[in-house]
Amino acid sequence: MEVPDFGSDEERVARVDEYGFERPAGNDTEELVSDYQAVLSRRAIKWRKLLQGSRLQRSLKVKRYIRKGIPNEYRSLIWMTVSGAQGQMENNPTYYKKLLEMEEDPKLVESIRTDINRTFPDNVQFRRTTNPSFLQPLFNVLVAYGNHNKTIGYCQGMNFVAGYLLIVTKDEEKSFWLLDSLIKKIVPDFYSPTMIGLKTDQEVLGHLVRLKVPAVAELMEQHSVMWTLVVSRWFICLFIDILPVETVLRIWDCMFYEGSKITFRVALTLIKYHQASILEANNFPAICEKFKQITRGPMVQDCHGFMKKIFTEPGRLPLTVITKLREISGAQLDDQS
Known part of the structure; x- marks a missing residue:
């Protein structure tokens, strides 16, 4: 039997990114990665100045810095600090x-x-x-x-x-x-035996889509596509293996600081930005396939550009609205059980 050519050791090493993930052969994002590294180099200088001296405190400036990206050398420190994990440890x-x-x-x-x-x-x-x-x-x-x-x-x-x-x-x-x-x-109650938190937030997304992208909500209802079928992996794995690694980490940067509403911003951005494509689907399997397609491609690979979109594309998304929708969705799920 012919032995497949896996390439030389040097080639294999070159295809592994800084997080240990193997990049597929012929990866065409090298220029994008190079541009992003230049952005991170500039951000690193700003972060270094910010972190000199006193311990990091919550502020509008810190929030703005986090939204613009945390260089990987500071990511562990920032996550530990803003999440409260450092204090607990x-x-x-x-x-x-x-x-x-x-x-x-x-x-x-x-x-x-x-x-x-x-x-x-x-x-x-x-x-x-x-x-x-x-x-x-x-x-x-x-x-x-x-x-x-x-x-x-x-x-x-x-x-x-x-x-x-x-x-x-x-x-x-x-x-x-x-x-x-x-x-x-x-993600409280996402991983509980009943997964009630996960089910609730999927229903909340459904309500938000009705408010923000009503044509897509109508399509889902018309073909009886439940939200759990298309977004459950988005939520339970917090976009891991759904979006590119650097994009996921940028999402988590904001999530540790701003909380779970970031997950709704990401989901709504994907749906709203690709609304025209989703609306081309005319049956159940086609809709499910569209929701796989919208998590791929240049938009999500450009993590810097994508993160700008999640704070503009969905519009205002107050925590009070999400809290109210969680109450409504939770009550509806209780009635169904």
């Missing part, structure tokens, strides 16, 4: 170690082990042959979280979220505290 210095020393829960461990080897097969840092590999730290983070929050334990999708945190922090204890902050404050 400092106030509980031995807690993570104690969680790992707890008696093993066989069901928890089995669930995590089942998913571990499926985590980012296209990332060299999540392979057993890599030294050091993120697989053991990822396992530790998920076991610790399962011991910490027994109501949730482990839920599919958490391995990808925790994996991204490890890619950024390179530290399992920091990743644990960021995961705790994210699940507690940003």
